[in-house]
Amino acid sequence: MKIIGEGRDLRSGTQILYAQVSPDDYLSIVGEDYGGFAIQRKRETHKAYSRLKDDIRLGASLPTITLAIKPEFVAETQEMIKDFGRLATYLSCVGRCNILDGLQRTYILDDLRKENFTFIEGQEIFLEIWIESNIQKLVYRIIVLNAGQKPMSARHQIELLFASLHSAIEKEIGNVTLVTEKDQKRRRRPRIYPLQVVISGYQAFVSGATELNKDNLISQQLQVDSALDMDEESIRGQFSEFIEYFRLYAALDEEIFRIYSGLIDGDSESDDDKSNLRSPHWLTNENTCISFFASISQYSGSGSDSVVSEKVRRTKSALNNLIAKLSAAEAGSDPMALESLDAIRAGKNARKINVGTYTRRLLANGLKEYYRAEGDIRLIDAWNLAAD
Known part of the structure; x- marks a missing residue:
């Protein structure tokens, strides 16, 4: 993962990190159980997702995927907020984030991995990562x-x-x-x-x-x-x-x-x-x-x-x-x-x-x-x- 910037939603005061990562590394970060985290939306079968899968094969850039750092990791994340290198290593560990928006895209990427598809070199996924522990x-x-x-x-x-x-x-x-x-x-x-x-x-x-x-x-x-x-x-x-x-x-x-x-x-x-x-x-x-x-x-x-x-x-x-x-x-x-x-x-x-x-x-x-x-x-x- 490469952290490319930070920001804050001024309306809610939530800290946000922006990052990019390769498809393979993204799938490693969310882990095998990304679809089983408590309650997730069921997998959809819209035709648009089939088209998206074909586009990904050709190297298309995906819409940004939104992750949220799990509450128990928020404090440690905030401590290293200015050290992007250390932060990238920390957040690259499996199980540190939940998927808030992007589950269907993750299913498609995982399907391609299971089909032994090799993602195009230089293909990146952009991430928006929310840092918030206040319920x-x-x-x-x-x-x-x-x-x-x-x-x-x-x-x-x-x-x-x-x-x-x-x-x-x-x-x-x-x-x-x-x-x-x-x-x-x-x-x-x-x-x-x-x-x-x-x-x-x-x-x-x-x-x-x-x-x-x-x-x-x-x-x-x-x-x-x-x-x-x-x-x-x-x-x-x-x-x-x-x-x-x-x-x-x-x-x-x-x-x-x-x-x-x-x-x-x-x-x-x-x-x-x-x-x-x-x-x-x-x-x-x-x-x-x-x-x-x-x-x-x-x-x-x-x-x-x-x-x-x-x-x-x-x-x-x-x-x-x-x-x-x-x-x-x-x-x-x-x-x-x-x-x-x-x-x-x-x-x-x-x-x-x-x-x-x-x-x-x-x-x-x-x-x-x-x-x-x-x-x-x-x-x-x-x-x-x-x-x-």
Whole structure:
């Protein structure tokens, strides 16, 4: 790798390195597992990619590929920012960067390598390398700056963000583990969540919607037109709020896991467990996570500043009260009134409704009733008020 310059995005304050590298050395840098980093966009089969492959054989210059230094390597990178030679050696080691934009081009280059194609001497790839460890800044940079170029679906941008930063997000929330689908095993303790479920929770929190269009992140607010209307401070603040509420979510999970583990095998997480509301794994259910975070946005996300502030206070007070009540509950009891909630859900004719849609709406509306009462209401009453 040859570092050819440095810069800074003045809008977000992110440091940027510019580099060039041969195709062979680039493939060495991203390693064999470049397509398996947590969540990556599936391989595309557009005709344009076949044409691009032919052009690369002829020595065409590729559009710049964007990499991001993994958070754990940012500090060391910044220490040697002025020593381009040393920096090039450091970043040439496999596993120091993630691909943010350029996965399809990497697939094509890798195909050519596997076909024993010899790249033309002097053929170079240009790289833009982001150096940023601040999660909130990367939220802004990836969502908004990338959204303006529309290089990938908005949903995928958030998946990519959480995938590349899940270790930092775990640290930010505290004592939680986010697992990818391929790493998902039986959950033997609380505070372990599928990454996709947390992504859906964030999507629901920003949109305030219980129905998510997964091909288009945050169906309304973070579509490209409205995303570009949000300033950096708003997006950073929104993400910080999500992290704060997720800490409460994890605290609830710890108590629910303890209380409900005796009802079914707490070491298992079968499909039956996930459909059963009275499960120690209830908060790892995607419907539950979506409903929880959507309910917060729906209840506290509108009104004047003073009204919103009061709603936020009531919501947090209600959740903290619920955590306190659960901590005093005995194992094997039903303080969440999940048996009643399940009975309400079962009372609907499954032939006439979408069970998932109804479950999410029921949960979200019941939680909003609980927030309005600042936790001074039984959950069985909240569920009944939400039933229609």
